[in-house]
Amino acid sequence: MDNPYIPVPMRVKMARFESDDRSLKTIDLEPVEGEVFDFMPGQFCEISILGKGEAPFGIASVPWEGILRFTINRAGLVTTAIHQLEEGDVVGVRGPLGNWYPVDLFEGKNIVIVSGGFAFTTLRSLIKYLLKNRERFGKLTLVYGARRPDLLLYRDEIEEWEKSGEMDMYITIDKPVEGWEGYVGFVPQVLEQASPSPENAYLVMCGPPAMIKFTLPVIEKLGFKPETVFTSLERRMKCGFGKCGRCNIGKYYVCKDGPVFSLDQLNKLPKEY
Amino acid sequence: MKRIEKNKFYEKLNGMIGEYRVFAPSGDRYRYIEDVSEIKFDGLLTKMSPKAHFLPQEEELFRWDEKENIKVKDVNDRYIVFGMRPCEVRAVTLLDPTFDTEKFPDPYYINRRKNTIIISIACNEPLETCFCTSFGYGPFTKGDADLMLVDMGDYFLGEGDEDILNLFGFTDSEEDYRELKEKAESRIGRIEIEGIPEKLEQIRETDFFKKITQRCITCGTCTFLCPTCYCFDIQDRNRLNGGKRVRVWDSCMFKIYTHETSGHNPRYEEHRRMRQRVMHKFAYYPSLYNQYGCVGCGRCVTYCPVNFDIREVIREAGGYNG
Numbered sequence: 001m002d003n004p005y006i007p008v009p010m011r012v013k014m015a016r017f018e019s020d021d022r023s024l025k026t027i028d029l030e031p032v033e034g035e036v037f038d039f040m041p042g043q044f045c046e047i048s049i050l051g052k053g054e055a056p057f058g059i060a061s062v063p064w065e066g067i068l069r070f071t072i073n074r075a076g077l078v079t080t081a082i083h084q085l086e087e088g089d090v091v092g093v094r095g096p097l098g099n100w101y102p103v104d105l106f107e108g109k110n111i112v113i114v115s116g117g118f119a120f121t122t123l124r125s126l127i128k129y130l131l132k133n134r135e136r137f138g139k140l141t142l143v144y145g146a147r148r149p150d151l152l153l154y155r156d157e158i159e160e161w162e163k164s165g166e167m168d169m170y171i172t173i174d175k176p177v178e179g180w181e182g183y184v185g186f187v188p189q190v191l192e193q194a195s196p197s198p199e200n201a202y203l204v205m206c207g208p209p210a211m212i213k214f215t216l217p218v219i220e221k222l223g224f225k226p227e228t229v230f231t232s233l234e235r236r237m238k239c240g241f242g243k244c245g246r247c248n249i250g251k252y253y254v255c256k257d258g259p260v261f262s263l264d265q266l267n268k269l270p271k272e273y
Numbered sequence: 274m275k276r277i278e279k280n281k282f283y284e285k286l287n288g289m290i291g292e293y294r295v296f297a298p299s300g301d302r303y304r305y306i307e308d309v310s311e312i313k314f315d316g317l318l319t320k321m322s323p324k325a326h327f328l329p330q331e332e333e334l335f336r337w338d339e340k341e342n343i344k345v346k347d348v349n350d351r352y353i354v355f356g357m358r359p360c361e362v363r364a365v366t367l368l369d370p371t372f373d374t375e376k377f378p379d380p381y382y383i384n385r386r387k388n389t390i391i392i393s394i395a396c397n398e399p400l401e402t403c404f405c406t407s408f409g410y411g412p413f414t415k416g417d418a419d420l421m422l423v424d425m426g427d428y429f430l431g432e433g434d435e436d437i438l439n440l441f442g443f444t445d446s447e448e449d450y451r452e453l454k455e456k457a458e459s460r461i462g463r464i465e466i467e468g469i470p471e472k473l474e475q476i477r478e479t480d481f482f483k484k485i486t487q488r489c490i491t492c493g494t495c496t497f498l499c500p501t502c503y504c505f506d507i508q509d510r511n512r513l514n515g516g517k518r519v520r521v522w523d524s525c526m527f528k529i530y531t532h533e534t535s536g537h538n539p540r541y542e543e544h545r546r547m548r549q550r551v552m553h554k555f556a557y558y559p560s561l562y563n564q565y566g567c568v569g570c571g572r573c574v575t576y577c578p579v580n581f582d583i584r585e586v587i588r589e590a591g592g593y594n595g
Contacts, residue, residue: 004377005334005507005518006343050337050518051511055534076534090341209537236533238507241377245504246523246530248549249539251557256377270477270548272531272539 004241007048007092009033012085013067020150023074024118025083026060028067029093037096038063041103041125042232042260045070045095046240049081056237056255058122059096060154062129068093071121071153097240098259101126101204101230103133110138112196112224114215116145116187116207120153122232123206131166141196145172145187145211149180170194188214191222198223205231216263226264233259233273249273274450275431275443282422282429283309285441289353293390296326297355312356317400318570322500323361326354327368327385328522334381334507336517352389360405360568362393362416364500370562371503390437393418394429397453399461402571404584407463408564413454423450464584465591466565470556472590477548479595485551485586486544488579493524495573495581496550501566504530525549551586 010029018024030036039059045068048054055078061069074083085091103126111130115123123144130137142161146152152171162169172183172190183190187207196203203224205215212231219229235247235254242256250269252258266273286295287309296303297312302321306312335345365386372382396403396412405411415421420433420441430450431443496502506523510516523530526547531540540546558566567583574582 003345003380005380006345050341050343051509051516053509054507079534234533235539236531238505242374243371243377243379243503243505244507244520244523245525248553248557250552251560270545272545272549 004094005239007046007054007094009090010068010093012087012089012091015085015087018071018118018153020148022083024071024151024153025074026069026071026153027082027085028061028069029091030067032090036063036066036068039096040100041129042100042122043096043098044122044240044259045093045097046237047078047082048092048094049078050092052081053078054092054094054238055079056097056234056240058125058232058259060121060124062125062132064132065128068095069124071118073118094240098255099257101232101260103129106130106202107136108138108200110141110197110199110201112141112143112201112203114143114187114191114203114205114207114219116211117147117151118153119206119208119232120144123204124154124157126204127161127167131161131164134166138200140167141170141194142167143170143172143187143191143194145174145183145185145190147174149173149177168194168196186214187211188218191215192218195222198225198228201228203229205229219263226267227262229263230260231263231266233261235273274446274448275438276425276428276446276448277431277441277443278428282441283312286353286355293351293353295353295355296323303354303356314356317396317398318358318572320498320572320576322364322498322570322572323354323357324364324368324500324503326352326389327365327382328503328505331519331521332381334518334520336515338515341515348384350388352385353392354389355392357391357393357418358396358570359393359410359412359414359416359418359421360403360570361500362391362418363405363408363410363414363568364570365391366417367501367558367562367564367566367568368503390420391418392420392422392437395421395423395450395454395457397424397457399457400571400575401462402574403461404464404569404571406458406461407466407569408567411454412457412461413450423453425450462584464569464587466555466587469587469590470559472593473552473556476590476593476595477552479593481590481593481595482544482548482551485581485589486547489526489543489547489581490579491526491528491543491546492578493526494576494578495583496524496526497522498572498576500570500572501554501568525553551583551590555587 009032014028044058046054057070238244240255242253247254303323372379420437422429504523505520532538554566
């Protein structure tokens, strides 16, 4: 029997700070032996630092990149240890865990992606997946905001995507900054400006609680039905596969039945997230 | 029916210690015993439930050395848990769907579960706090036990697996335990459980949980003593030349249980934690597995330091119209 508690050793192939304030760090991991396991956009892993502990992080890469990418905000014991990692260091990984964005359901539909801050990380995985299988999906729209330009993740790729014309893009920052030519304003306002049609469309949203709170009314106003809106939740987790108990919301475990839920599902649950 | 003299049974059990690790009631809890003389029944139920065998309070998941080589302890022990009550046997059955899963089966739990012979003893004289019959079984239900004994004074009547009956040397008997069973069942108070899961969902957002939580001090005693509570934390213990990762019992009644690094805590307020405990057993678990997550052993009633009574809560919920 496979032991799901045992982390698999992976080597840091690349480590870089993502933001000027060094609060965000991106690491690429590759297995010490063999190849990266298969996974779907939206799934997560537990990263283990022996002696410090484990914490769950959404995967930012796609399987065909041959690496696992994570962008991690420095906040506690484990994330501080991860921030100290350098290329060549070995960490433990357990995964892939959880469900994923329902890309089969998205087939043939227009997809609207709404995000704020570093919650964008797993949406990189989704966007890469959608672009790779571009012909299977309709119009793609991305509304993505951060406080400052340097807090926008994966800026090189955002530029590439903008140039490719494959997506309608609305990249925004909170306040005007010299040299910034994109949108200025909070995500909900920019989403309203973009005004994507709910016809034949699904919407995926990931962001901090404040963004979600003010974006939900806009989504409703635009006419998106709760069953067409998906989000990914975070909770304190330990095991990551429905045993240790702490991440439940009603009868669901965020680790095992999530982290991706439809708004329709969430509306029926206690507000414990 | 089969029977065996008690002294003969205990002699046989004593002889099996060594081949099996025997977990038996010894005062306020079960212990792994070296000799049957250590078996002590401290009333009908021990304070700590025998779940501690299936889910030890602290259990090593793996350890690592100074080179960070990970090693999982090789456990090939076989076990006998002797003296479990029907409610405690049922509680183990209720743990199975969480740990013995198709995806991500839990190797530690499954290893112990599969290698354990459960010998239960029916309850001739249930306690005032017992309410097992509310859940569709009772003080003489064998359930998942391999062998259920009925205490007849100098001897046991036994019911169960043929191999185990033979192993102990049970002999045929004309007697049965029907009368004892009926007498025991008649002594047990019932709670009205019909429709409770739906009712709890209905009153989830009302002041009901705030009201019932007023005197709770969230000490977590109920969850540690509860035979169906299984939540655990995973912690790292550092040593000079390596360390180990362990899982330890945890409790949904603790504030830190759901406290996130950001400071956000979805169950910061006491009544949210109480709601989680009550609804997990009486609404969420039933909606997933079509059975209640409570076995009616009454430990949480007996040992709550502020006299919180889950039976009253269910009764109040049933009639709550606020």
